[in-house]
Amino acid sequence: MTTWFEESRLDDPSVLTAADPLLRGLAESGARVRREVADVEVPLTQAAHRAADTNRPRAVVAAGPDSRLLRAVLEPWCPVPFVAWAGPGLPGWVGSLDLVVMLAPDGSGEGASFAVAEAVRRGAQVVVACPPRSSVAEHAAGRWSTVLPVHTTDQLAAAVVVLDYLDRVHLGPRVDTEEVADALDGVAAACSPHRDLAVNPAKMLSIALADTTPVLWGGSVLAARAARRVAESIRRASGTSAIAGDAEHLLPVLEAARPHNLFDDPVADGTAERRPLLLVLDDGTEEPYVREQRSRLQAEAASRGVRVETVTCDDAATSTELARYASLVLHGRYAAAYLQIGLVTD
Structure with missing residues (x-):
């Protein structure tokens, strides 16, 4: 052959x-970012307001297999210690003083569900971007948890949502969501x-x-x-x-x-x-x-x-x-x- x-x-x-199905999925990248950001604006604003009433976390832990993207963005900027934990579970020291964030745009996976449930059990603050009716969302239910509802499996769109939250609570760099969408649209036009x-x-x-x-x-x-x-x-x-x-x-x-x-x-x-x-x-x-x-x-x-x-x-x-x-x-x-x-x- x-x-x-x-x-x-x-x-x-x-x-x-x-x-067309392959290329259309790429062309819609900017639209997905705009849609996810618009859909999550209310819970995102509410979560940022709640965070303003609490103390700054001792450390930020990005959990799950997509944590490496968050690490690439946050490590140079985060004002508190930051750890990306791509493996199962969480570091042993994570507790009620820490913030655990996760990208889970597909909403499934035993590792993601276990890590979120472990964070809730330890009393940590939890922010997770996942579908609202999913296994991860169910395991994330807790007093100090925030589910940012996303509806696509696009990892970048979910990352933009979480990074927008971290920007609003002063734990990450400035995120201009419209600029990200515009950049994606520009590539889609050039590569059409x-x-x-x-x-x-x-x-x-x-x-x-x-x-x-x-x-x-x-x-x-x-x-x-x-x-x-x-x-x-x-x-x-x-x-x-x-x-x-x-x-x-x-x-x-x-x-x-x-x-x-x-x-x-x-x-x-x-x-x-x-x-x-x-x-x-x-x-x-x-x-x-x-x-x-x-x-x-x-x-x-x-x-x-x-x-x-x-x-x-x-x-x-x-x-x-x-x-x-x-x-x-x-x-x-x-x-x-x-x-x-x-x-x-x-």
């Missing part, structure tokens, strides 16, 4: 029509299936990704998290490897690449291989260590003849970190979707 990438499929109306190959950045990126082993890097904490999410999407779309990590973990991959020779004939020489492609997710961070790592990766790629692609944000539309993160992730997910659409199996 042979699989190859046929780029003509990316502008084929019949193919794109068949892929109705824009042809020549002017569509996601379609062009999918062509670059085809027949390669993508190596993804983001310099800031949030860009690195975005790189991991995009790598997951590429793996699901193509069924092949995609690696995301820190510069010191990715450099050996680039160093191991065979130097590229323009005169190689892969068919005649029997040297056909999936060469690495360095994909840089640039959220505009210009810290010295970020510039240094990016330069090292790009220099090593150049020395090995490895192609480099960069995904950037629209600075005018993405002034907050969360908006830039959302823009990078959606751009990468669009590229993964077009990669999936272009793949043909004989």
Whole structure:
């Protein structure tokens, strides 16, 4: 069985029509954020008012498998100790002085339900974004608990809701929910299936990704998290490897690449291989260590003849970190979707 990438499929109306459910889900990302934020405004405001009457928590614990996104946003900003606890249960020291937050947009999962129930049992403050009629919501019932009702399984939309709450109670950075939605809408417009190959950045990126082993890097904490999410999407779309990590973990991959020779004939020489492609997710961070790592990766790629692609944000539309993160992730997910659409199996 042979699989190859046929780029003509990316502008084929019949193919794109068949892929409409996949692409429509991406295009509606901004609308989902707006809808969830609007639907949760009343309980969110009430929860913020209740929090104003209580003391600042001793620590904030983000529980559950999606805690890493909250950690990427909150760690540099949270004025109290912050812990992301992706495993089952909670740290042993969590008690009535602490705040436990959780993203559970699907509302199920024994681990999420157990962690929330444990937080309630210990008397901790609990804020969880989940469907109102779900297992997690039932386990979250308690005197110091707040359920922020979400109705989609979109992890980013649920994260925006929780981060909006933490912003209002002065435990997190400023969150402009409309800016996040606008950033998602901007990517959806730029990467729309109705824009042809020549002017569509996601379609062009999918062509670059085809027949390669993508190596993804983001310099800031949030860009690195975005790189991991995009790598997951590429793996699901193509069924092949995609690696995301820190510069010191990715450099050996680039160093191991065979130097590229323009005169190689892969068919005649029997040297056909999936060469690495360095994909840089640039959220505009210009810290010295970020510039240094990016330069090292790009220099090593150049020395090995490895192609480099960069995904950037629209600075005018993405002034907050969360908006830039959302823009990078959606751009990468669009590229993964077009990669999936272009793949043909004989």
